[in-house]
Amino acid sequence: MAYASLDDLLAEGVRGRRILVRSDLNVPLEGEVPSLTVTDDGRVRASLPVLRKLTEAGAAVIVMAHLGRPKGAPEAKYSLAPAVDVLRDLADFPVALAPDTTGEGARSAAAALAEGEVLVLENVRFDARETSKDEAERRSFAQELADLAGDAGAYVDDAFGAVHRKHASVFDVAGLLPAYQGDLVRAELVVLEKLTKEPERPFVVVLGGSKVSDKLAVIENLIGTADRILVGGGMVFTFLAAQGHRVGASLLEEDRIETVRGYLERGARDGTQFVLPTDIVVAEKFAADAGHSVIAADAMESGAYGSTGLGLDIGPATGADFAANIAEARTVFWNGPMGVFEFDSFAGGTRAVAQALVEAQAAGALTVVGGGDSAAAVRGLGFTDEQFGHISTGGGASLEYLEGKELPGLTALARD
Numbered sequence: 001m002a003y004a005s006l007d008d009l010l011a012e013g014v015r016g017r018r019i020l021v022r023s024d025l026n027v028p029l030e031g032e033v034p035s036l037t038v039t040d041d042g043r044v045r046a047s048l049p050v051l052r053k054l055t056e057a058g059a060a061v062i063v064m065a066h067l068g069r070p071k072g073a074p075e076a077k078y079s080l081a082p083a084v085d086v087l088r089d090l091a092d093f094p095v096a097l098a099p100d101t102t103g104e105g106a107r108s109a110a111a112a113l114a115e116g117e118v119l120v121l122e123n124v125r126f127d128a129r130e131t132s133k134d135e136a137e138r139r140s141f142a143q144e145l146a147d148l149a150g151d152a153g154a155y156v157d158d159a160f161g162a163v164h165r166k167h168a169s170v171f172d173v174a175g176l177l178p179a180y181q182g183d184l185v186r187a188e189l190v191v192l193e194k195l196t197k198e199p200e201r202p203f204v205v206v207l208g209g210s211k212v213s214d215k216l217a218v219i220e221n222l223i224g225t226a227d228r229i230l231v232g233g234g235m236v237f238t239f240l241a242a243q244g245h246r247v248g249a250s251l252l253e254e255d256r257i258e259t260v261r262g263y264l265e266r267g268a269r270d271g272t273q274f275v276l277p278t279d280i281v282v283a284e285k286f287a288a289d290a291g292h293s294v295i296a297a298d299a300m301e302s303g304a305y306g307s308t309g310l311g312l313d314i315g316p317a318t319g320a321d322f323a324a325n326i327a328e329a330r331t332v333f334w335n336g337p338m339g340v341f342e343f344d345s346f347a348g349g350t351r352a353v354a355q356a357l358v359e360a361q362a363a364g365a366l367t368v369v370g371g372g373d374s375a376a377a378v379r380g381l382g383f384t385d386e387q388f389g390h391i392s393t394g395g396g397a398s399l400e401y402l403e404g405k406e407l408p409g410l411t412a413l414a415r416d
């Protein structure tokens with residue numbers, strides 16, 4: 001597919017034009033409203049270069065972004081305010097946050113926006129039409145967004161982490177304004193292309209995290225592509241259940257158990273080995289100070305917490321086994337923490353996998369970490385970006401790209 005780039009837009013000239021930019025400012029937060037703080041500013045930093053280029057060229061920039069998964073209405077805990085505070089600190093141009101997304105506040109702020117200034121709209125997911133399955137609803141919201149840019153407006157998609165979403169601010173708006181690909185999206189695709197075009201083998205994919213149903217859906221096409229898939233994080237329990245084990249009160253997608261059983265069978269047939277945990281750190285409750293113990297993965301309910309126990313990390317034997325698998329790899333893609341790394345007691349598995357990637361990279365393998373929380377985890381555990389081949393801002397987006405799926409955010413930008 002051919003795309004018009006940000007540089008093409010700059011060559012056309014943007015001075016005095018209002019340019020609508022989709023950024024991924026979906027940062028991890030900690031604390032409670034009103035003192036939420038950003039725990040990893042990677043996505044904000046990654047969004048800066050495009051905003052800088054546009055403001056330096058004299059554009060008035062309107063940023064659309066989401067944070068978390070609010071249910072189509074404003075909710076204080078999903079406000080973009082903490083992300084915008086970080087952006088303001090890092091930016092050398094003025095940054096304001098609109099009080100709403102396409103309401104009167106956003107409209108008057110957009111109309112008053114001057115050359116070289118940035119206005120961030122409130123969370124696009126505060127409007128249910130953003131994520132609606134109904135095309136007409138999404139289009140009506142996209143039209144309101146496009147109207148903020150006006151007749152001379154243009155659209156730049158720089159939100160790599162959201163290119164797999166068929167949402168109004170990612171997909172539909174691209175049909176209403178001249179559309180361009182941002183530098184972050186472009187740079188991410190260069191790395192991913194390298195990963196998919198004949199990856200050096202063994203090619204090992206490590207999957208974890210909590211967006212279990214999203215990720216179970218992508219495993220299918222990795223079977224036959226990856227040599228090994230190491231399964232950690234919240235996904236583990238649907239796999240263990242598929243093997244007939246009980247998993248206490250851990251995250252479980254009951255209606256996917258059969259599907260996962262099918263994956264295990266297909267993996268055995270098509271040459272993709274699933275490597276599953278042999279031990280799990282089981283906790284009495286979801287809390288930083290929860291009592292916990294290491295229990296065999298096939299007997300999770302045999303411990304002190306019985307059927308109420310929560311699997312919150314892979315165990316140490318599994319961490320060592322995953323590390324050994326990663327050490328044999330020539331290409332590694334990792335998305336999703338192995339456990340609830342935000343709590344020290346359940347960060348061991350994520351630390352073991354991160355350390356193994358660092359060592360594999362040092363030994364000449366290509367290692368790629370994808371995903372907002374995965375990136376936050378490796379940085380939070382003290383690793384640096386330079387120790388990996390690439391830290392991608394998009395987890396689900398990278399996975400869907402690896403799968404060979406069409407990404408709506410890219411299709412919408414394609415030109416003949």
Ligand SMILES: Nc1ncnc2c1ncn2[C@@H]1O[C@H](COP(=O)(O)OP(=O)(O)O)[C@@H](O)[C@H]1O
Pocket residue numbers: 208209210211212232233234235251311312313335336337338339340341342370371372373374375395396
């Ligand atoms: N066993 C588990 N149970 C519950 N949550 C988990 C488990 N393992 C990992 N997580 C959570 O997964 C979250 C990250 O998941 P996800 O958003 O899918 O990753 P990414 O943003 O890297 O794509 C983290 O907040 C982590 O606490």
Ligand SMILES: O=C(OP(=O)(O)O)[C@H](O)COP(=O)(O)O
Pocket residue numbers: 024026068069161162165211370371372373393394395396397
């Ligand atoms: O955090 C994101 O994706 P990721 O967790 O897969 O990296 C993106 O901002 C997309 O968010 P979404 O998965 O709620 O659509």
